[in-house]
Amino acid sequence: MLGVSVSTVGRALADRPEISDAMKARVRSLAEQHGYVAHSAARSMRTGHSTLIGLIVPDVRNDFYGAAAMALAKCCEDAGYQMVLAATRDDPDSELKQVRSLVEARAAGMVIALSPSPRRETLALVRRLRSTELIRDVAGGDTPWFGIDDHRGIETATLHLLDGGHRRIGYVGGQEALSTGRDRHAGFAAAFARRGLDLPADLVRTGPPDARFAEKAMAELWSSAHRPTAVVAAGAGLTVGVLEAIGRLGIDVPAELSAVGFGDAPWFRWWGPGLTTMALPVYELAYACGGHLLRQIERPAPAADEKPPRYRAMHSPTLIVRGSTANV
Amino acid sequence: MLGVSVSTVGRALADRPEISDAMKARVRSLAEQHGYVAHSAARSMRTGHSTLIGLIVPDVRNDFYGAAAMALAKCCEDAGYQMVLAATRDDPDSELKQVRSLVEARAAGMVIALSPSPRRETLALVRRLRSTELIRDVAGGDTPWFGIDDHRGIETATLHLLDGGHRRIGYVGGQEALSTGRDRHAGFAAAFARRGLDLPADLVRTGPPDARFAEKAMAELWSSAHRPTAVVAAGAGLTVGVLEAIGRLGIDVPAELSAVGFGDAPWFRWWGPGLTTMALPVYELAYACGGHLLRQIERPAPAADEKPPRYRAMHSPTLIVRGSTANV
DNA sequence: AATTGCAACGCAAACGTTTGCGCCATAAGC
DNA sequence: GCTTATGGCGCAAACGTTTGCGTTGCAATT
Numbered sequence: 001m002l003g004v005s006v007s008t009v010g011r012a013l014a015d016r017p018e019i020s021d022a023m024k025a026r027v028r029s030l031a032e033q034h035g036y037v038a039h040s041a042a043r044s045m046r047t048g049h050s051t052l053i054g055l056i057v058p059d060v061r062n063d064f065y066g067a068a069a070m071a072l073a074k075c076c077e078d079a080g081y082q083m084v085l086a087a088t089r090d091d092p093d094s095e096l097k098q099v100r101s102l103v104e105a106r107a108a109g110m111v112i113a114l115s116p117s118p119r120r121e122t123l124a125l126v127r128r129l130r131s132t133e134l135i136r137d138v139a140g141g142d143t144p145w146f147g148i149d150d151h152r153g154i155e156t157a158t159l160h161l162l163d164g165g166h167r168r169i170g171y172v173g174g175q176e177a178l179s180t181g182r183d184r185h186a187g188f189a190a191a192f193a194r195r196g197l198d199l200p201a202d203l204v205r206t207g208p209p210d211a212r213f214a215e216k217a218m219a220e221l222w223s224s225a226h227r228p229t230a231v232v233a234a235g236a237g238l239t240v241g242v243l244e245a246i247g248r249l250g251i252d253v254p255a256e257l258s259a260v261g262f263g264d265a266p267w268f269r270w271w272g273p274g275l276t277t278m279a280l281p282v283y284e285l286a287y288a289c290g291g292h293l294l295r296q297i298e299r300p301a302p303a304a305d306e307k308p309p310r311y312r313a314m315h316s317p318t319l320i321v322r323g324s325t326a327n328v
Numbered sequence: 329m330l331g332v333s334v335s336t337v338g339r340a341l342a343d344r345p346e347i348s349d350a351m352k353a354r355v356r357s358l359a360e361q362h363g364y365v366a367h368s369a370a371r372s373m374r375t376g377h378s379t380l381i382g383l384i385v386p387d388v389r390n391d392f393y394g395a396a397a398m399a400l401a402k403c404c405e406d407a408g409y410q411m412v413l414a415a416t417r418d419d420p421d422s423e424l425k426q427v428r429s430l431v432e433a434r435a436a437g438m439v440i441a442l443s444p445s446p447r448r449e450t451l452a453l454v455r456r457l458r459s460t461e462l463i464r465d466v467a468g469g470d471t472p473w474f475g476i477d478d479h480r481g482i483e484t485a486t487l488h489l490l491d492g493g494h495r496r497i498g499y500v501g502g503q504e505a506l507s508t509g510r511d512r513h514a515g516f517a518a519a520f521a522r523r524g525l526d527l528p529a530d531l532v533r534t535g536p537p538d539a540r541f542a543e544k545a546m547a548e549l550w551s552s553a554h555r556p557t558a559v560v561a562a563g564a565g566l567t568v569g570v571l572e573a574i575g576r577l578g579i580d581v582p583a584e585l586s587a588v589g590f591g592d593a594p595w596f597r598w599w600g601p602g603l604t605t606m607a608l609p610v611y612e613l614a615y616a617c618g619g620h621l622l623r624q625i626e627r628p629a630p631a632a633d634e635k636p637p638r639y640r641a642m643h644s645p646t647l648i649v650r651g652s653t654a655n656v
Numbered sequence: 657a658a659t660t661g662c663a664a665c666g667c668a669a670a671c672g673t674t675t676g677c678g679c680c681a682t683a684a685g686c
Numbered sequence: 687g688c689t690t691a692t693g694g695c696g697c698a699a700a701c702g703t704t705t706g707c708g709t710t711g712c713a714a715t716t
Contacts, residue, residue, distance in 0.1 A: 005667075007667080011705095038702085040432040042373050045367065051429075060388055061391065061395060097405065106368075128363075247598060338675090345693095346693070369671090370673045373672085
């Protein structure tokens with residue numbers, strides 16, 4: 001329409017120095033006037049990469065992943081990338097589909113909290129992009145990992161109860177298939193070991209990290225012959241389930257039972273007497289994760305023979321004491 | 329590698345009938361073996377459209393939008409689309425950027441909860457895609473809208489208090505610039521009108537729909553000479569702020585003050601005596617919204633002269649009575 | 657006056673798919 | 687034996703950008 005070539009228009013819109021200011025102005029005004037918007041697919045095909053960054057999580061309603069999504073969204077936006085959020089509901093097939101479509105889009109990178117038992121193909125695809133793992137440590141290999149110091153977190157929580165005089169402490173945790181499940185369980189045991197005490201093995205319940213399981217597990221613990229005087233819920237979903245059970249069974253907290261959760265939701269301090277919990281630096285963690293990913297992306301591709309050490313960053317949770325724990 | 333043309337490979341992978349089964353098998357096995365994944369950008373450029381669907385919300389940590397995201401994600405996945413989630417934090421510039429990048433990607437459609445005062449360019453871009461509005465009704469024009477019957481919802485909540493004998497009822501709501509703010513305020517007034525009572529205008533506070541404002545507003549109401557005996561919080565964020573203030577001021581609920589919220593978070597029933605609230609059918613709403621969008625997308629492009637009536641779907645909230653409201 | 661330098665722009669290829677059309681076999685119908 | 691139909695595949699164009707290189711005109715330098 002201006003009688004100039006496409007390359008000139010392209011360069012003008014890209015603000016290249018080899019185009020005169022007069023021409024730039026003409027091009028821009030005409031583009032604006034006609035509502036021109038670039039075709040990112042065409043650009044992406046030509047350049048070979050896109051500005052998409054994927055975030056794949058089990059559930060955005062979980063406050064943890066919600067916060068992570070907000071943090072990563074901020075990272076991406078500031079750096080000029082777009083975030084694609086996918087929720088897998090811990091369904092391996094859904095997960096595979098989502099990961100595949102990210103690779104198809106030649107995404108610049110991805111942050112993923114993998115499901116407990118991902119498909120083999122999923123892992124292969126994850127390795128194909130610049131990926132970082134969030135929380136769950138399952139991909140193995142050389143994927144950078146950003147997580148919580150689960151061991152120390154649960155150990156701290158448990159020590160808080162032990163030092164309050166509790167001995168019969170129940171544990172409701174995720175299954176051992178997940179790194180988080182393993183590490184937290186180990187932290188629970190470590191606390192007892194550190195105080196030279198025996199672990200009440202009959203009070204340990206592990207399963208899928210959701211509220212349904214936790215509620216059942218808590219009810220079991222409460223109906224046992226030798227009831228616990230305290231309980232550790234080793235996950236966000238699990239904490240919700242334990243609280244559900246406490247409410248349903250009418251357990252008096254902290255008189256009958258002390259409870260400590262893992263992960264801090266805004267409403268925990270309003271729950272009953274206030275829930276003692278381990279607060280996770282979620283936003284910081286996700287922000288660090290996103291920052292690392294972006295640096296990886298901006299950096300020139302590493303040489304094929306170069307083998308960088310695996311990156312593992314652990315952020316420590318902090319104990320927040322509220323009214324749900326009392327000394328015996 | 330097989331000595332066949334690209335078109336044959338393309339058709340084989342697309343499972344077209346004009347390719348023999350033997351060839352399809354050979355192509356597929358080789359593709360799998362070499363880890364071939366299609367280049368969606370190239371496809372998108374050739375076909376002119378993509379399978380991306382955008383969801384633009386202020387904040388995914390808000391339980392409302394979190395649930396909406398999960399619902400839309402399910403919709404998209406089942407229909408073979410990918411969901412792109414963007415969080416604007418109600419920042420008009422961020423919003424514009426996100427919308428623009430969706431148009432650049434030639435997204436198949438978008439679901440958007442617009443910020444209170446969007447840029448004009450944003451609205452123009454929104455109209456360019458097949459869009460549906462969620463909750464907030466600001467785009468005007470012919471964008472389909474899926475929302476809550478705010479008027480009826482707040483009216484129901486207020487009637488509940490009025491019929492419990494309350495007369496001095498405080499109202500903490502969003503600003504009038506938002507359709508939600510207007511309708512909810514009107515519903516509050518309508519309840520008084522329906523019972524032939526005068527509205528306590530001195531107890532009405534409107535402002536940005538976040539916890540910070542609500543906490544301040546509630547504190548003001550409580551420090552007024554003629555305190556309210558009940559309060560209506562007309563939004564999710566506002567409800568959180570009101571609860572904050574109640575906790576901070578040590579107000580005894582429901583003895584000193586009855587409180588009713590808007591929007592139901594899972595933890596509301598654990599808060600103090602349990603929060604009476606209007607539960608919103610969020611998941612259903614978002615699912616319907618996504619379904620409508622998908623139908624619009626699959627439908628052949630409407631004729632330019634055809635002017636379909638504006639689509640407006642209102643879902644009604646339901647009152648859930650818990651311990652935070654008492655008769656006077 | 658001839659050379660050089662540089663600013664400003666055009667040409668054309670390439671990215672990986674999809675698809676209408678054309679081609680070549682073989683099979684079927686007369 | 688000739689035409690016609692059909693299954694199976696190749697050719698080539700097109701989608702909208704980006705970019706290396708080539709070209710032009712004009713001013714500055716020798």
